[in-house]
Amino acid sequence: MPPPTTVELLWGTTQRPKRGPKPALTLDGIVAEAIALVDAEGLSALSMQRLAERLGFTKMSLYRYVPGKEQLTALMLDTAMGEPPNSAGVQQNWRTGLREWVEAIFARYLAHPWTIELIIGVRPLGPNELGWTEAALTALAGTGFTGSEKLDTIVLLNGHARSLAQQVASMSEGGELQFTEQFTEMMTAAGGRYPEVQAAFAEEAATPAGRGGPNDALRFGVERILDGLAVLIDQRN
Structure with missing residues (x-):
């Protein structure tokens, strides 16, 4: 056998x-x-x-x-990966459905960072992984997008969640402090050649605790993607 x-x-x-x-x-x-x-x-x-x-x-x-x-x-x-949240598979406001879907899959990637490596490439898909795709397609059902556009939207949103989760996972314990020390050294060596870089990182460092973290970065990117989809939907309507 x-x-x-x-x-x-x-x-x-x-x-x-x-x-x-x-x-x-x-x-x-x-x-x-x-x-x-x-x-x-x-x-x-x-x-x-x-x-x-x-x-x-x-x-x-x-x-x-x-x-x-x-x-x-x-x-x-x-x-x-498990099953997607029930709400993500229910046809509702498309923005709400996609937002919940991305936040949920981001949480799964953070819980099991090694999955990010395994999802790359052509391979058989299991029922849970296909369930995530089905949930996202359900959220997109009322948008008027073609099948290809719906699948491309999933790739775009999933790519944002995956790349951010990969960055978080690669930051080892104490890595943020190490980067801060290295960045200070780099800026000293640069001698003021990158003022915008220095200003942006300084402003981020001054952000209150609990803000500017990975969840904020996730939401910022997701909302901008959803804004772009909303413009396309409005143009077609």
Whole structure:
């Protein structure tokens, strides 16, 4: 019997034996442990051997449930992304729906930064990931956009959320203080050649705590994208 494909595992269409002893492991349990591992140590720490050791089984035992790392990471991605918020899949004011969708997917990226690396490229999509696309398309249903325009809108909004989450994730603990020290040194070396850069960063540094953070950056970009979409909708109407 050939091993299950990535699509079969993602969509639960594999045929499991109905007789025999109860499995010692479950696919859901394997995926959950893998997610816990990469949440703690990063995607580079993941290997079938390392995962097997954490579960207390041999590497060959895992292959009975998942053929390899490619299938495992596909399952991890779809599980970590989870389902979109219910409100994002309900047809409502398109701006509200898209805003909620972006804020929710941004939160998922922050919770599991390694997903950003896995979503790049051509690959099979799982039910949760397709659910996010369905939710965004539902929010766009009343805009009059073509199918291509709707998909491009999703790419634009998701790209903004993803790139900002990537920046946040790359800022290690203490990284902001380190950058501030390096920036001060750079500006001293520059000798006043970049006055606008220096003024902008100085103003940002003076921003009260709780403002100017990643959520503000997310909302600013999202609102500007939505403003542009609103102009296009008004022009067509």
